Amino acid sequence: MGPTTTLRREHDELCRVINAADRKTELFTKTRQIDGDWVRSFVDFSRRYTEDFHQAKEERLLLRRLRERAPAETLGVIGVMLAEHRGGRVRMDRLLDHLPAAEEGDETAVLSATEQLSAYVRLLEEHIAQEHNVLFPLAERVLAEDDVRWLERASAEVELEEFGAEERARLDALAVYLADDGDGDDR
Ligand SMILES: [Fe+2]
Numbered sequence: 001m002g003p004t005t006t007l008r009r010e011h012d013e014l015c016r017v018i019n020a021a022d023r024k025t026e027l028f029t030k031t032r033q034i035d036g037d038w039v040r041s042f043v044d045f046s047r048r049y050t051e052d053f054h055q056a057k058e059e060r061l062l063l064r065r066l067r068e069r070a071p072a073e074t075l076g077v078i079g080v081m082l083a084e085h086r087g088g089r090v091r092m093d094r095l096l097d098h099l100p101a102a103e104e105g106d107e108t109a110v111l112s113a114t115e116q117l118s119a120y121v122r123l124l125e126e127h128i129a130q131e132h133n134v135l136f137p138l139a140e141r142v143l144a145e146d147d148v149r150w151l152e153r154a155s156a157e158v159e160l161e162e163f164g165a166e167e168r169a170r171l172d173a174l175a176v177y178l179a180d181d182g183d184g185d186d187r
Pocket residue numbers: 007011054055058128131
């Protein structure tokens with residue numbers, strides 16, 4: 001186990017959902033119709049899994065410990081990572097703003113909502129690439145073994161105390177539903 005093993009595994013799950021969202025943006029653009037149920041489930045997953053679970057662990061645990069261990073070296077990259085997390089939250093808010101009209105069949109709202117979803121997908125793809133190419137190698141270089149043990153323990157506490165087995169299972173099932181495009185077609 002390294003300091004980023006669990007986070008990397010969570011990125012795999014995130015990427016499957018993000019790839020499905022990318023396919024949805026093509027479909028919504030082509031048909032000028034939006035699948036409101038799928039989008040609401042996607043926003044639920046983004047809020048609960050991506051933000052409250054995965055990014056919260058990055059912000060409260062990994063970035064915090066990195067800041068303590070190597071403040072000068074990590075300052076810039078931490079600022080960028082936090083700004084991108086905030087950027088994702090704004091995209092989800094705007095997506096929800098357009099959703100009611102889009103579900104009513106307003107084509108302009110469909111395209112606006114799709115634009116937000118598409119921007120979110122690009123943001124997350126680039127963000128995850130940045131974490132893999134810059135942040136995680138930095139963490140693997142800077143953090144010592146006792147940092148890794150602390151990260152593992154604190155991560156397990158977040159999972160257990162703030163989420164619990166039931167919510168984790170719900171989010172895993174939600175990820176499968178979303179990655180299958182919500183229709184059981186496992187591409
Ligand atoms: Fe991440």
